[in-house]
Structures are given as structure tokens and as C-alpha cells.
Amino acid sequence: MDTEQRLQKVEELMRGLKSRQAMFTYAKSQSEAAVKASFIVAKEVAKSARPFTEGEFIQNCMLEVRDAVCPDKRQLFSNVSLSRNTVAECVDQLSTNIKQQLVRKGKDFIAYFLVDESTDTSDFTQQSIFVRGVDSSLSITEEFLALCPMHGQTTGQDRYEKVSRCVNEMVLPWEKLVR
Incomplete structure (x- = not known):
């Protein structure tokens, strides 16, 4: 390869790298949003003193609403995990965080x-x-x-x-x- 072909190849590789990085950044932000949504629902389930299995009911409702309101966002809503175990884990992490905050305040x-x-x-x-x-x-x-x-x-x-x-x-x- 001559110098000009090498420069073109470098530019081509750089464009490919940037598009892959953008894809991973997008996927990461979508994943973070799904985790945040799981915590939001878990907090509301805990505040209302409902069983952790309510998360699954809420997810089914969200998916039905998604299909009616914004069917193009199918994957975003499907990424939100609201199983009984996920809700229990989120509530446990929220509880631990609150306890840590109180320990810091207590000092x-x-x-x-x-x-x-x-x-x-x-x-x-x-x-x-x-x-x-x-x-x-x-x-x-x-x-x-x-x-x-x-x-x-x-x-x-x-x-x-x-x-x-x-x-x-x-x-x-x-x-x-x-x-």
C-alpha cells in the first residue's frame, strides 16, 4: 500500500471504531436506563408494601401500554427487568443505601x-x-x-x-x- 491508501484505510478504520463506540455507548445508556427503571418500580412496590411479585404485573402492564402507545420502543421496555428476584434485590440495595446514609448522618x-x-x-x-x-x-x-x-x-x-x-x-x- 502506498501512503495515500494507508491514510484512507486508517480513516476507514477510525470511522468503524467511532460507530462501534457510539453503538456501545448507546447500549450502555439504554442498559442504565433499564436498571434505573427497575429501581424506580422497586421503590414504589416497597413504598406501597406490596409483594415483590407485583413487579411482574407492572411489567406486563407496561408492555401492553408500550404496544398501544409506542410500539417502536419494544426493546427499551423489554430490557426492564421486574422479576420477583430483581425487585427484591433492588429493594435490598435501596435499604442498604438508606442505612449507609443514616450511619453517615449519625456520625x-x-x-x-x-x-x-x-x-x-x-x-x-x-x-x-x-x-x-x-x-x-x-x-x-x-x-x-x-x-x-x-x-x-x-x-x-x-x-x-x-x-x-x-x-x-x-x-x-x-x-x-x-x-
Whole structure:
């Protein structure tokens, strides 16, 4: 090949590379959008306290709507995974993220206190633990920490152990606890 043919070949290869890169970028953005959609639906399923299998029902509804409204977007909607396992995994990841955010906020508390409530429904006691904390900018955080099932007769010691375990898991500093 002479110099001119080599330059043409390089340009041809560069065009091919750019088109492939664009295709992968498009595919990646479509994949990210599908994952984001899975998280959006999972969040709504969890907020409404519905079973995780509702994701499959919602997906069937979305596909029916897609066929009626925008049939040309068939692949985009089909990429959204809303199986029971996917919804459960998304909810678990959202829960973990919220817990991590609360742990970070808890480190900034200048003071906090706990509220625990017990409910007894049909001989099954559950202890709800909430935290209210304030940081140095006097911003107040109120969050649910845990729901602990209590089996059999519960003593003050049992309740203390559940609260203690929850405080330690959330890495809340004991010296900042106020009563």
C-alpha cells in the first residue's frame, strides 16, 4: 500500500471504531436506563408494601401500554427487568443505601435520643426503634431504625439488648445519647 491508501484505510478504520463506540455507548445508556427503571418500580412496590411479585404485573402492564402507545420502543421496555428476584434485590440495595446514609448522618450527631415502642398484636410483641438526632447545624433527623420481634415474655433486659444491638449496628456513639 502506498501512503495515500494507508491514510484512507486508517480513516476507514477510525470511522468503524467511532460507530462501534457510539453503538456501545448507546447500549450502555439504554442498559442504565433499564436498571434505573427497575429501581424506580422497586421503590414504589416497597413504598406501597406490596409483594415483590407485583413487579411482574407492572411489567406486563407496561408492555401492553408500550404496544398501544409506542410500539417502536419494544426493546427499551423489554430490557426492564421486574422479576420477583430483581425487585427484591433492588429493594435490598435501596435499604442498604438508606442505612449507609443514616450511619453517615449519625456520625455527625451532636446529640440523639431513641424512642422505642412496643406493640402486641395477637400475642406477638414487636419493638419499634426510632432515632431523633441533631447535628452541629441544628438539622434534625428522625428515622426508623429497626423493628425487632420479641418472643415469649419480654423483660427490660431483652428490650435493652435489642436497642443496644441496633445502636451498635448503626454505629451511633453512646456518649451522645441523651434521655
